[in-house]
Amino acid sequence: MITLRLILGDQLNPQHRWFSETADDIVYVLMEIRQETDYVLHHAQKILAIFAAMRDMARQLKERGHRVHYLTIDDVENRQSLPANIDYLIAHYQASGFEYQAPDEWRLDQQLYEHGRRTALAWVMVDSEHFYTTRSEAAEIFTGRRQWLMEYFYRQMRVRHHILMADAAKPAGGQWNYDHDNRKPWRGTPPEPVDARICHDHSALWHAIVAAGVQSFGNPQAHQLAWALNRAEALQQLDAFIEQALPHFGDFQDAMNSHAWRLFHSLLSFALNVKMLNPREVVGKAEAAYRSGHASLAAVEGFIRQILGWREYVRGVYWTNMPDYGQHNVFGHSNGLPAWFWTGQTKMRCLSHAIGQSLEQAHAHHIQRLMVIGNFALLAGLDPHALHCWYLGVYIDAFEWVEMPNTLGMSQFADGGLLATKPYVSSAAYIDRMSDYCKGCHYDKKARLGERACPYNALYWDFFYRNADRLANNPRIGMVYRQLDKMDAESIEGFSARAQMLRANLDQL
Known part of the structure; x- marks a missing residue:
């Protein structure tokens, strides 16, 4: 009587208790599937690294005496979806049981739970033995x-x-x-x-x-x-x-x-x-x-x-x-991602470098993600769900459980403050203080208005002005509104006009 044990692409832990003993009646299953490559557009290195690591995990298990069934992306037996492949393998082995480690993404957790409800097989979920904490x-x-x-x-x-x-x-x-x-x-x-x-x-x-x-x-x-x-x-x-x-x-x-x-x-x-x-x-x-x-x-x-x-x-x-967290959009932002999110070709040197590095290396550190790319996205009113999909795809370490709260909560404040206590935005001054990005940039980091003024500056002041009803009473950003109160109407109108023009021409920045 065969028991199948599923190993997902983010469960490559050779020290899991599953592997402490070998048994002829247990078959470990790993699969490269279009379901997982296609649900968002992924960076090439992310797909490549996960598949390569999965193949290495299968090699290790075989060398330790375990039975392994590995479905490659081009295998003719591969149905390219998790449920269809599970059904095929259950039939192939005439399996009596199916086990899997708790998925970290809600969609996979629900998919496996619902599929288990529809089968008469012994269907068991075990802990992944990874985190300090439980889900709850x-x-x-x-x-x-x-x-x-x-x-x-x-x-x-x-x-x-x-x-x-x-x-x-x-x-x-x-x-x-x-x-x-x-x-x-x-x-x-x-x-x-x-x-x-x-x-x-x-x-x-x-x-x-x-x-x-x-x-x-x-x-x-x-x-x-x-x-x-x-x-x-x-x-x-x-x-x-x-x-x-x-x-x-x-x-x-x-x-x-x-x-x-x-x-x-x-x-x-x-x-x-x-x-x-x-x-x-x-x-x-x-x-x-x-x-x-x-x-x-x-x-x-x-x-x-x-x-x-x-x-x-x-x-x-x-x-x-979950599952409602992904729908948060407290500011109602809806602008599409500029085309240069896919090329890095923008005159803003900070964004050109941070996005260019992301496209080249499939990695950027937390301040590049938060205070350069995310900062601009929030100030420019980009659709937080579209941004979430981009972050989920572009970074090699991005899995929904960790990426979604970071993007929608920390970066975009789209959850209205459930995760973060304030929006993390800045003008050009912060980026200049923490980097060399402003040197040689097409835009002037100090200018607030005008064609060559850094876009962050007008977008920053306009963001707080537009969202005063929601943010003015936040004690962590009170200084911003004290500064706004000192500005004359002409200055505020100038920021608003400049910001509106920038948001209408994002692809040209």
């Missing part, structure tokens, strides 16, 4: 509180898991958060560490993907793809980050530079989100670097907060608010 744990932590705040959640996680603590209740160093210390621009020193990631030639796989009719965008880098294929490579990348980059991560985690796209970021989010790495071991190695004196508390705390705090928090927001 964040909601339980905030029961009875008027507002969800990541900082409160993060402190609860620190105490519960005894991470960066001086004792049972007090944080190491006497304070919980060192974000204020981690906002330095990078001017060239210390030098960016060498990119020591292992590169692979995936040309044959890429040709098969293209031949199968899969559509994508961005540079596939098929001859030298550097994203980890397996746990061993991910661990090597983790060790290199801890040794070379973590000591400087805190100072420059918000910095942007046109000459250094990686700076001191770990680039571990892909390996984490497909579960080659466990967040506990990543956090553990970072904390050990602090305890040994290799990295400062500010650097380590800033890194750990992204994983233990933000990553777990947005997952809780996602599962608590």
Whole structure:
């Protein structure tokens, strides 16, 4: 009696308890399917890296003595959808049971749940054994509180898991958060560490993907793809980050530079989100670097907060608010994405670089995503759902559970403040302070009005003016409205006219 066990493309954890023993009556199933390549348009590297990592996972399992049925994208037996392939494999093996790890995306969770309801088979979902928290744990932590705040959640996680603590209740160093210390621009020193990631030639796989009719965008880098294929490579990348980059991560985690796209970021989010790495071991190695004196508390705390705090928090927001979360659009924004979102060819140097890097590398760090691309999108009134689909497709680490709350909540404030306490927008001044993007730009970072004035400036003031009814009483942005109150009507009219012209001609910027 055969039991099938499904492994999804973001469940590539060779340490799962499933694999602790081999058994002839268990068949592990992995499938490359158009259902998953086509639900949004994906970056070529994202498709390529996930398929390559899945194939490597299948290889590892076979070498360890497990039975594996792998459906490639061009397999004639491949029905190209999850339910159809499951039905085919159940019939093929005359299986008596079907097991799967809890999906992290609501659509897959519902698809597998509904399909299981329609079969007489023993249908079992098990835990993925990855996250610190359960799907509902964040909601339980905030029961009875008027507002969800990541900082409160993060402190609860620190105490519960005894991470960066001086004792049972007090944080190491006497304070919980060192974000204020981690906002330095990078001017060239210390030098960016060498990119020591292992590169692979995936040309044959890429040709098969293209031949199968899969559509994508961005540079596939098929001859030298550097994203980890397996746990061993991910661990090597983790060790290199801890040794070379973590000591400087805190100072420059918000910095942007046109000459250094990686700076001191770990680039571990892909390996984490497909579960080659466990967040506990990543956090553990970072904390050990602090305890040994290799990295400062500010650097380590800033890194750990992204994983233990933000990553777990947005997952809780996602599962608590699905399936309706994706429909939020509190400002009613509806402008389409400019054509240069797909080419990077805009006269705004900051956006040209951040989007160009995203198209080239399938990666941008959090400030590029939030305060360059997302900032412009919110100020320009871009449709938040269209932006969500773009973010979900373009970034190699983007899976809906983590990307949707970050885009709709943190970046676009489309949920009206459920996730973030204020809209994260700025004029050109912030971008200039944290990067070299404004140097040599077609637009003048200091000019507010006129044809060569940086678009961020007029869009910024017009955004707050237009949305005063909703935002003026927000205590975190009160200073903006005090400045607006001091402006004369002519200035405000000038911002409004300039912003209206910009929104009407987005493709020409």
